[in-house]
Amino acid sequence: MRFRINRSSSASTPLPPEDPAPTPAVHTARPHVVEAPLSAHEIELIRASVSVVEPLAAEMTVYFYAILFARYPEVRPMFPPGMDAQRGRLLRSLLRIVDLVDDPESLVRFCGHLGRDHRKFGTLSEHFPAVGECLLASLARYAGPAWTADIAAAWTKAYGAVAGVMISAAEEDEAVRPAVWPATVVHRVSRGHGIAEITVRPHLPYEYAAGQYVSVETPWWPKHWRYYSPANAPRDDGSLTFHVRAVTGGTVSNALVHRAAVGDVVHLGHPMGDMVLEAAVHSDLLCVAGGTGLAPIRALVEEVARRGERHQVDLFLGVRTGAELYGVDDMLRMSQRHHWLTIRGAVSDEYIPGIRGSLPDVLTEYGPWYQHDVYLSGPAQMVIAATETLTLGGTPPDRIHHDPFETPVLSLP
Missing domain, CATH: 1.10.490.10 (Globins)
Incomplete structure (x- = not known):
């Protein structure tokens, strides 16, 4: 594909107040062509x-x-x-x-x-x-x-x-969409370990795809935006639920976890990310999540259930200790409702009943995965290790889906 600029401009390198990401799958602009591509x-x-x-x-x-x-x-x-x-x-x-x-x-x-x-x-x-x-x-x-x-x-x-x-x-x-969407907090619950579940309802229709992520601005820190992945597929009432972990020094995360209450109004930016169900070519899916990286994976599982498509989904939760297995009870309940969903944990630093071992070892043991589309979300080291293991096991790189490493969910500690 060639791309063309229809105007000459001595324009800017982006000025991103948050880590950038790919174009949303549900909002595709018409392609651009460059008259003089770089040699x-x-x-x-x-x-x-x-x-x-x-x-x-x-x-x-x-x-x-x-x-x-x-x-x-x-x-x-x-x-x-x-x-x-x-x-x-x-x-x-x-x-x-x-x-x-x-x-x-x-x-x-x-x-x-x-x-x-x-x-x-x-x-x-x-x-x-x-x-x-x-x-x-x-x-x-x-x-x-x-x-x-x-x-x-x-x-x-x-x-x-x-x-x-x-x-x-x-x-x-x-010409077709607002720049930001005001959204009211309609539900808030603590999940422990510094994690809060925040549900908001936008004042205007907000289109996104399961697996994407959204920039959020709070009223207490104007011009500070942080990206969070909705933990749900699109709902009839338009609400979105975010799993937010309070980060040391994090202005937006601490405001949402410790200060936000029902009735507060936040702002949402455009949905971002290509880690969506439409990217899959195989009917079998492998999902790997760590920490609050479970949120977009949960949304993808909900989307599979919502569509009623013929997918087999294997979900691995990679953590160091049992205490980090946040959200596992909810996912186990989903697996009981949907026979096509299998949940496994990979606990590397602590012995607990069930699977124990590093995520690469567990993926190797339960593989091969070369006939699966793979969705990865969690700490960068986890994503890198899982990608290397899967690639060595024969999974084509273009079948491994994750967000760019500059997004917060994949940020290095």
Whole structure:
């Protein structure tokens, strides 16, 4: 697939206030085509320049935001007061784009979703040239003598393509959907171990697919957004239930777990993620969850039940101790209602009745899984270990589905 930008733009690298993710499966924009895709040489130049500045990346992002706010103070109110987390997100977005620069189809999907998601921050098309100018100035400063006219031209071209896709996607989305959805908290219950189950009902229709995740903003921390996966398939009443674990220093998670009450109003951004049932080609599914990564897996199981399709689902819950087997009773009740669902635990650091052992060992013991579509959700180390085990066992990589590693549910500790 080629992609085309219908306008020339010296636009911006994304300004993501949260970790970005792929385009929602239920909201697919029309494809974009690039009239002048990057050549192999231009891709090589971009990646070589990134390798030069990467050791100084933290300093570079500080410099980038300093000159952005100095030159264009009108954009400062779009960001939260504290910028530490934001700088890391910018860097991860930039590296993700560089990763995808030779994969036009994935790049279009990624950048299109960034464009739609950035509507909730008030991002306008006129902001993109300002950010692009400051990004290239920052790259040039920290690349030093390695920065050449050819590298500058390659970055300008790549940046214009990225920004064009983001702008077009945002404009198309604006015609049919709001930028944010107010939602009222209608139920809250503590699940122990710092986890709360929060159910909200959006004030406007909110379409999403089971397995996707949603950005949430609370009234106590404006402009702070955090992603959570609904733990349910779409319901008739439109409500969504999130499983939220309070994280040390986490503004949004602690507000939801310790402060939110029935009647409070939060805001939801666009649904994100490609880890959806439509991605499966096999009738047999293997699902692997760790911690609150169980939420999107639970939603997928609900979706299988809701559709009544012929799927066999094997679910493994990977934990270190029995105390971490959160939500297992609920899943066992689901398995009693649905004969096609099998639940197993993999407890690595504690002896309890049932399966004991590391997740890779347990998956190997109960495999092979090469005729299954696989859905993984949990800590990054768990997802990486499971992916390696499954790939070695013959599961094709394109049949292993998980969210990008820059999303919070897959974040490193």
